[in-house]
Amino acid sequence: MKAQPLLPAALKRRRGPRVAVLALVLCSLLVPLAFLFDRAPSGYVTTEERRRQEVVLPKFDHEEKRRPTGADRERQDASAVRDSCIPQDAPERKIPRSSSGVIHQQTPEKNISKSSTGVIHHQTPEKNISKGSTGVIHHQTPEKNISKVLPAPKVEPSKDVTHSTKVARDASQEDEKADEVEKAKSCQLEFGSYCLWSIEHKEIMKDHIVKRLKDQLFVARSYYPSIAKLQGQEALTQEMKQNIQDHERILSVSTVDADLPSLINRRMKQMERTLVRAKSCTVDCKNVDRKLRQILDMTEDEAHFHMKQSAFLYNLGAQTLPKSHHCLSMRLTLEYFKSSSLDSDDSPGKFSSPEYRHYVILSRNVLAASVVINSTVTSCKEPGYLAFHILTDAQNFYAMKHWFARNSYKNAAIHVLNYEAIILERLPKYTIWQLYLPEEFRVLIRSIKQPTENTRMKYLSLFSHSHFVIPEIFKYLNKVVVLDDDVVVQRDLSFLWNIDMGDKVNGAVEFCGLKLGEMKNVLGKTAYDPKSCAWMSGVNLINLDKWREHNVTENYLLLMKKFKVKDELSLRAAAFPLSLLSLQHLIYPLDEKLTLAGLGYDYGIDEEVARRSASLHYNGNMKPWLELGIPDYKKYWKRFLVRGDRFMDECNVNP
Template identity: 90%
Template sequence: MIKDIQGRRKGSKPDEVEKVKACQLEFGSYCLWSIEHREVMKDSTVKKLKDQLFVARSYYPTIAKLEGQEALTQEMKQNIQEHERVLSVSTVDADLPSFINKWMEQMERTIARAKSCTVDCKNVDRKLRQILVMTEDEAHFHMKQSAFLYNLGAQTLQKSHHCFSMRLTLEYFKSSSLDSDDSPPGKFNSPKYRHYITLSKNVLAASVVINSTVSSCKDPGNLAFHILTDAQNFYAMKHWFARNSYRNAFIHVINYEAIVLEKLPKYNIRQLYLPEEFRVLVRSIKQPTENTRMEYLSLFSHSHFLIPEIFHYLKKVVLLDDDVVVQRDLSFLWNIDMGGKVNGAVKYCGLKLGQMKNVLGKTAYDPKSCAWMSGVNLIDLDKWREHNVTENYLLLLKKFKFKDEQALRAAAFPLSLLLFQHLIYPLDENLTLAGLGYDYRIDEEVARRSASLHYNGNMKPWLELGIPDYKKYWKRFLVRGDRFMDECNVNP
């Protein structure tokens, strides 16, 4: 889910800034992706021929009416016909005849002569403006079409991944050792263990989060992971983690939809929502002349607000988004004294609540309060309950009107920022490096040194759209040699 908020960043010329801002407002990270994957034009000369033809056609009717310009009129007509004949059989430069450059030079001289004549500028101007509007409309159409296909690729489960999940589900029901007891064993509610929670519908993503965390931990046997997933992927998750070992860490797969329906029927948020991502165009307050910088801000979804109720037996947990890779031991988080705060998060002060009046509505808030990000969050569940965060969430939720599912998900933005504005404990900004799902400018040395990596943005590492330079940090924590991955041709 992506919400747009305006802002600024460094840039060059004002008109270029506006073009970039407009593109990112409408198409988001597709603009960055299309620039990075821009291919060498195979029809650049063909396009130049079309441009010449457009200009010649614009001048021709006016030139034909001038007395004493019969020779120029005949020359323009002949050149126009030659261009039309060539373009009728040529779509790329390879189709063009070898002498095309001479024809283009001849047409250029003819157009120059036409421009030197005294003509009715209004007619020529009208013709050229018609061509400009038509060309801009066509370009925008193709841009929208390409952006749609890009977003479809980012949001659609790949065929190989769907096959993988279905095969795991089938194998679970074929197994003779079905576990019908879903009640949490003692190890999953014991305060002796360090508890991590991940919301995910993606088996491979959840696996990488856990594998990277245990691989970076000195005492993985002291870790307990709780995976909240939906009913569709529940059995695939259970079977995967039952047949794979993660250095003696305990893994608990929970059907979110079932547990809310059975044990928390008073709550209406029964569908599992993953962390929401909002596209933000940030404007620098200190340097207002800077250009727009696009960021993807990850925040809690509606499902996050039920975590204290689902895990009523836990006191403190670490929440990990399923697009996170852990590269350093996170044990130090458990020693942090949060001073009564609820949510330990990396703050993002490039965006403050005072900049989002149109989004936050009439609810009271501190305009100087910074935004924050999900990804790696230390949560004091006791303080959460003490401050009645879930109850306040339900009350605030009633103030927002939802026309559809998209509006409901978009409400996670103001809700997350308003409910935690005075309850955030600022974690070290070096704890996690965000942007690996949209920003091509991240230095690889910085990525290697970071304690964790957050692939927020559309270009997730398990997708073909993922940024190639950053995929390797994610892929190294994949479980290798699994027969279902091989049979379904899963190769992120």
């Protein structure tokens, strides 16, 4: 067998450098790739964060200066529970505490949330608010703990001690009030005016025994798994199981104290003795704490579910016309076709004459439109020179005509128009065929420097899409006053026709607490003046000639094409930026005392201020004709309601 020839030594020496060169080439190719892969995620995150901050997320103050949130208090609660569970003879353990809460940054799309009524919630960045419990831990001073064991001598406290105690108490009360305010603001952000309504209609818990039973049941459930694992505690385990089953059986059939059985006190004492024995056992506090947290989370989730359900029913009641109002509309419609002789309007010359003061009202509610007209003519010194143009839909058109033909309002001329028929027959180029009432938007205004303190919730009412067709419908008019159907007039508005607005188009009450520069995530990329103020509908003086000169309607339609409108909800939501942008620099500021807004959501309006205002605007969900309406403000609306009508009595209309 021949032996393999050995490689020469020179050839071996040449192979070594070749391998080294190949290794260097591979490294030169892999190192740049690794550098790119390592830098790509970091570069993406940095770009995304910069984009978010430029749009909606300015920097906040340092974390050390912020108020404790619900998450911080929850961690303190957990620490207190764990400390109280540690036996006295157990060695001291260090409980690690989590870091401070993280500020969750939201994209601009998430900052604009829309409800079923086309509501836009405009918000600037806010700190993360935990959904957890916000219970307050009451700490005891060492002196109080000692006084339970040894009688303490009576010593008169010095003035300094008394003053410091008072300051500490006041500071604690201020923190609690600030916490309640913050909770209310976060609730309004999610559920809107339902939170205000629920606070005013909050029922005090009277069934204390049922509440005590539930508390005992929660504590027993938290201790039971740990007791069941202990050796030699089979009897206690069986006793706890039996007491838990008894409590569950009682609570399943009893929701109030009156439903409880006669032997409930004995059951509660048995459970209390069982819990005392369970707490005396040496158990793992982590398991008890974990079980308590599970029960707490389940309870919070259940409470939040019921709150969402209640808010849905509240919004449903706010957006739905009462059954009695539907009955009134149907009865009036039926009677209209039975009594065609009443179908007679005033002379058409009144509705185009410049000698008359013309008002335009968009409404589907017979009673609401009636109150607006009745309050206006009652407050006017010369009601015979008033002409009202009511734009309504096809469903309520005949009911409106019959109602205002049956009732007179101090010789004021009233003209009911079918908006949908006018658009289809005379203005087919406008695609807004459906009648839209003034759109209301809930706006959260939050300070960047002090996001937890200077926070306000406002309800702005703006023109809808139908308002921008008014100059085309009333081509023969030069100036009109547009009234919302949730307005009550208390003073003569004739002075509005004497105002010279110059080159302005819309005379409105400005709201400079909100400027266009604070809404760039809502207004899009369209050019606008960031210092321009928002404005509100309710009572608006419109110069139709200037409107046509500035081509406001055409500009409005062009802007609408830039906003992506997918469905009716997005169409109604688009009214917020479109109304502000279309009439930018065309608003003539009226005196803010002209209209007092907020009577549909604000419970804190002074009665004297409301009584002295020229007009009242019930913007918000709690309209005066609804059962949800604020009772203290309904009297101003009911004062101008027509009484004694046969159809109102038959339909049991009693707002």
